[in-house]
Amino acid sequence: MSQFWSDLVHRLTPYVPGEQPKMDKLVKLNTNESPYGPSPLAIAAVAAAAGNDLRRYPDPNADALKRTLADYHGLAPDQVFVGNGSDEVLAHAFAGLLKHDAPLLFPDITYSFYPVYCGLYDVAFRAVPLDAQFGIDLDDYTGAAGAIIFPNPNAPTGCLLPTADIARLLDAQAGIPVLVDEAYIDYGGDSAVALIARHPNLLVTRTFSKSRALAGLRVGYALGHPALIEGLERIKNSFNSYPLGRPAQAGAIASVADEAHFRSSCAKVIATREALRAALTGLGFEVPPSAANFIFARHPAHAGADLAAALRARAIIVRHFRQPRIEDFLRITIGTDEECRQLVDALKAIV
Numbered sequence: 295m296s297q298f299w300s301d302l303v304h305r306l307t308p309y310v311p312g313e314q315p316k317m318d319k320l321v322k323l324n325t326n327e328s329p330y331g332p333s334p335l336a337i338a339a340v341a342a343a344a345g346n347d348l349r350r351y352p353d354p355n356a357d358a359l360k361r362t363l364a365d366y367h368g369l370a371p372d373q374v375f376v377g378n379g380s381d382e383v384l385a386h387a388f389a390g391l392l393k394h395d396a397p398l399l400f401p402d403i404t405y406s407f408y409p410v411y412c413g414l415y416d417v418a419f420r421a422v423p424l425d426a427q428f429g430i431d432l433d434d435y436t437g438a439a440g441a442i443i444f445p446n447p448n449a450p451t452g453c454l455l456p457t458a459d460i461a462r463l464l465d466a467q468a469g470i471p472v473l474v475d476e477a478y479i480d481y482g483g484d485s486a487v488a489l490i491a492r493h494p495n496l497l498v499t500r501t502f503s504k505s506r507a508l509a510g511l512r513v514g515y516a517l518g519h520p521a522l523i524e525g526l527e528r529i530k531n532s533f534n535s536y537p538l539g540r541p542a543q544a545g546a547i548a549s550v551a552d553e554a555h556f557r558s559s560c561a562k563v564i565a566t567r568e569a570l571r572a573a574l575t576g577l578g579f580e581v582p583p584s585a586a587n588f589i590f591a592r593h594p595a596h597a598g599a600d601l602a603a604a605l606r607a608r609a610i611i612v613r614h615f616r617q618p619r620i621e622d623f624l625r626i627t628i629g630t631d632e633e634c635r636q637l638v639d640a641l642k643a644i645v
């Protein structure tokens with residue numbers, strides 16, 4: 295890279311997203327997208343927004359979307375922040391809310407974008423080891439810290455924390471911000487949003503990319519006390535006034551209006567997840583319980599990299615992380631029943 299760039303840019307270790315292959319006919323189970331597609335109402339709203347109005351800037355404050363999300367969650371509009379995917383919302387939080395002299399704490403095995411943002415925004419952090427069952431022991435998070443972030447359920451493990459434990463942590467760490475990343479909460483977990491009223495140090499992030507099948511639209515949001523939201527708005531308005539285009543705002547609003555589509559998609563994914571877990575357990579895999587739209591699985595007799603390569607040779611793509619402790623695991627996105635049947639058939643042949 296050119297020497298014209300700063301030392302900081304030279305030092306970055308960028309996030310590597312799961313691949314989006316350009317080939318057809320793949321069974322793509324690597325990036326936790328929904329197999330069922332967005333609400334038809336959302337598709338229609340996006341199409342309707344693709345007109346002459348595109349010559350105009352969108353609402354910089356996305357007021358209609360914020361009102362929709364506030365109503366949906368039983369909050370006020372000033373408790374809602376929206377951004378270009380929850381990754382952007384997280385980036386703003388790392389830039390200003392999670393950056394302190396004392397280190398930010400997050401699990402050693404978690405969403406691999408967190409340490410990347412720490413590099414970009416120069417955030418001191420400490421990765422706290424998960425326990426032997428890949429659980430987060432919140433007692434590890436009650437010591438000196440500048441801030442805390444974890445996904446619930448965690449990724450890529452699928453492990454869920456009860457909200458009662460999160461409430462205890464919020465009390466024990468009332469003096470620092472705690473961010474709960476609920477990218478996968480719609481697949482069976484209880485949300486921490488109910489704790490916002492009593493805990494001004496809690497920020498919850500959500501995304502339309504997984505359970506609402508709108509990864510291609512790039513919409514995410516945060517919920518919290520108005521004073522936390524205000525800081526995110528200050529950062530956003532110092533960065534990009536228009537993070538959400540007109541089609542994104544319209545599509546997101548319509549998606550929230552279609553509760554039936556949302557609920558039935560989540561229910562199908564959950565049912566398929568449990569069936570897949572049982573099938574893989576039957577093949578000798580170790581598969582911890584998951585509250586997400588993926589499972590995390592290891593076979594005692596096969597290396598993770600070998601399994602991923604053998605699946606790829608059969609046009610099935612899953613996610614494999616070359617990282618200590620989890621290098622023998624595959625993170626498998628829950629697809630349709632048919633896709634999961636193809637996966638099980640392939641693994642049967644491989645193991």
Ligand SMILES: *Cc1c(COP(=O)(O)O)cnc(C)c1O
Pocket residue numbers: 378379380381382405445449475477500501502503509513514
């Ligand atoms: C997918 C994911 C996100 C990012 O979602 P986008 O809204 O698509 O940016 C954030 N956190 C976790 C844990 C995720 O898995």
